[in-house]
Amino acid sequence: MPQTMSTTSSYLRIRPQQFQFESDSQSSLLRRAFQRYMKIAFLQPLPPNEPAAAVDPSAPKPHVIGNLTSLFFQIDNPNTDLRLGMDESYSLSIRATPQPVAFVHTKEIWGALRALETFSQLIDARADGFFISEAKIIDFPRFSHRGILVDTARHYLTMDTLLQHLDAMAYNKFNVLHWHIVDDQSFPFVSLTFPNMSLFGAYTQRHIYTPEDVSKVIEYARDRGIRVIPEFDTPGHASSWKSIPNLLTPCYGPNNIPNGNFGPINPIVDSNYEFLAVFFSEIKKRFPDAYVHLGGDEVSFSCWASNPDIQDFMVQKGFGKNFALLEQYYETRLLQLVEKVGLRYIIWQDVIDNKVKVNPNTVVQVWRSSPSYKSELKRVTSLNLKTILSSCWYLDLIGYGRDWEGYYRCDPQNFKGTTAEKNLVFGGEACLWGEYVDSTNFLERMWPRASAIGERLWSSAKVNNVDAALPRIDYHRCQHHIRRGIRAQPVNGYSFCQAEYN
Numbered sequence: 001m002p003q004t005m006s007t008t009s010s011y012l013r014i015r016p017q018q019f020q021f022e023s024d025s026q027s028s029l030l031r032r033a034f035q036r037y038m039k040i041a042f043l044q045p046l047p048p049n050e051p052a053a054a055v056d057p058s059a060p061k062p063h064v065i066g067n068l069t070s071l072f073f074q075i076d077n078p079n080t081d082l083r084l085g086m087d088e089s090y091s092l093s094i095r096a097t098p099q100p101v102a103f104v105h106t107k108e109i110w111g112a113l114r115a116l117e118t119f120s121q122l123i124d125a126r127a128d129g130f131f132i133s134e135a136k137i138i139d140f141p142r143f144s145h146r147g148i149l150v151d152t153a154r155h156y157l158t159m160d161t162l163l164q165h166l167d168a169m170a171y172n173k174f175n176v177l178h179w180h181i182v183d184d185q186s187f188p189f190v191s192l193t194f195p196n197m198s199l200f201g202a203y204t205q206r207h208i209y210t211p212e213d214v215s216k217v218i219e220y221a222r223d224r225g226i227r228v229i230p231e232f233d234t235p236g237h238a239s240s241w242k243s244i245p246n247l248l249t250p251c252y253g254p255n256n257i258p259n260g261n262f263g264p265i266n267p268i269v270d271s272n273y274e275f276l277a278v279f280f281s282e283i284k285k286r287f288p289d290a291y292v293h294l295g296g297d298e299v300s301f302s303c304w305a306s307n308p309d310i311q312d313f314m315v316q317k318g319f320g321k322n323f324a325l326l327e328q329y330y331e332t333r334l335l336q337l338v339e340k341v342g343l344r345y346i347i348w349q350d351v352i353d354n355k356v357k358v359n360p361n362t363v364v365q366v367w368r369s370s371p372s373y374k375s376e377l378k379r380v381t382s383l384n385l386k387t388i389l390s391s392c393w394y395l396d397l398i399g400y401g402r403d404w405e406g407y408y409r410c411d412p413q414n415f416k417g418t419t420a421e422k423n424l425v426f427g428g429e430a431c432l433w434g435e436y437v438d439s440t441n442f443l444e445r446m447w448p449r450a451s452a453i454g455e456r457l458w459s460s461a462k463v464n465n466v467d468a469a470l471p472r473i474d475y476h477r478c479q480h481h482i483r484r485g486i487r488a489q490p491v492n493g494y495s496f497c498q499a500e501y502n
């Protein structure tokens, strides 16, 4: 839902063969977007040879007063970086009188992409043609970080799934793909510096993302105004990093000999920080975004506590039995080496909960839903740290019925904070963890449940009435997902699409 939108009951017909997007900008990204949306905006609304009568006879016949033949884009500054804080605002005006004219004005090219998506969603595709009403829209996102976490480590996601997902993200104006690319269970990311990591860490050599795959995802996302932020989660969730000698902590059994298991990254081995510095300097080369996600969640202390060398280290450092201090020691050194590499970072809230001192640019991702995410938001923002919320939006946790309503009601700034603290919450992410998700069910489990979060993160906080949203998310599922080839599951107990998924 745009920030401001007014329409009239005067319609213009669009004949795709006599319509084009136009701009003075020479941007190749914009040209590709124009080509893409000429297809998307004018997809046949109904299965072929469907009798026109199938169109809902009660729907009011549009009052057509002319033909629209072009949509002109004026972009003030076409060559801009894809970045946190990029300008995605736009105005869209469609007028029928004195003669049909349609016009978009944006500051940056990213607003042009968002305007194209809105324009495509305004088109009323009927059996007897394509129509669009007069409209005046002034729009911009409420939050600048509107992300989706995908997990390619618990189960592998095919490139086709990832690219379809990026298409759907664009249909919902998301702008960050948080690629949780590796974890305990597998390491599908092919490192150029340390090829053994995927050689020994991937499920098989087919369950990998080659450098070409990674570049393809980054370019495909960029074309849609979507940043790609990879997550390399340490010191926990790193069992698959086992090919790096001495990296993981050897766990000890009760008789003080190694029991063959390995735990979190070993924080007392200095060469591990040298490895991490080299690894993250590769990451900086491979991913253009200024931010990387360093994880830091769910570090289990039991293996560290079982290791006699670590026990000695804790005594030397005066940490006693407080392993949160050892995690602080690790995180402090990690954040320093990553900063030295020239990357900014996002971390899970656990790092803050363990009282690690972080760089003021740090972004904290709040994900736990207990004791209360609202008190966590207060705690993190009172440290003057930028924050994104995920707690309400764990799409991997499934139940029965319209769970999207809860996602829709959750507002990231709805906590007891000062205005300044609330403004530090600059967005959020839906998370679809991969424990029970792979390419057979990723898209239908993601969409359109994530659409409710997309509107929460783009639209005004005042757009929050679930009853008003129900028919819109239902329509959005059919017209902008199913019709565009995205397998999106039902959001309503009973409904149908003009063109069902075949």
Ligand SMILES: CC(=O)N[C@H]1NC[C@H](CO)[C@H](O)[C@@H]1O
Pocket (backbone or CB within 6 Å): 297, 298, 348, 367, 394, 396, 397, 433
């Ligand atoms: C930050 C975070 O969420 N960490 C773990 N918590 C539970 C999730 C499943 O719901 C995943 O296992 C995830 O790896």
